Amino acid sequence: MRQIFPELGVNIDHVATLRNTREGFDPDPLSAAVLVKKAGASQLVCHLREDRRHIRDPDLFLFRSWKGLPVNLEMAMTDEMTIIALEVQPALVTLVPERREERTTEGGLVLGPDMCRRIEEFRKKCQECGIRLSLFLAPDPLDMERAMDLGVDQVELHTGEYANARDPLIRERELERLFRAADRVSGSPVRLAAGHGLDRDNLVPVLAIENLMEVNIGHSIIARSLFVGLEKAVIEVLDRIRQETPLARREAPLS
């Protein structure tokens, strides 16, 4: 028997956001990446936004030369970002919606006909370069169907509505939606990830999603790192994943 836990991706955008407030070098996102790896995370997540308020282009190239962890590049489906992604060739691209005035990514991608056409074109280019493609989607069964039709490698469920719900009934309902959406892709080749607004506590019920292979967490880890250090903040989440992933999904026969 081997144990299967969801992998942890750590989003280090807010390290760059802090650095950018003074337009200097500290804190250095690459040093943060080194600690994230040392702590045992599986991938580095970063969002190259149109306004470059988080990481910036040179950061991406540094991550690429470092090669310490696979990079999950979050980006909008624009021509500018397409060119950069194909040049940098991260392990994974996650397409996210982006509005300049938003504080953070507020919802999932809207998969209208034009977006689907652009994703299809981009998917082919990614495939040629060996870049895996993920879509950041609200937990909507129809969107899951569309993602499967598009033949993307991964879907990341937007957990923000669940994580931000204060009313326990709403939180429960949002959790249900996550489970239902996950069910929809279960048994398909689409790998399932989840992220947004997750922390050590609200992560626990999400870990019960049987086909969940990856969680991506940024804000809560970087916030916690101010008090305990980045390495420990990542280790705390990894420990929680190891302790709280239900036994039923933890054990699988060796293939």
Ligand code: PXP
């Ligand atoms: N996953 C995706 C696709 C995101 O856009 C973000 C936020 O940038 C995260 C995960 C991490 O969210 P948070 O910072 O709230 O943990």
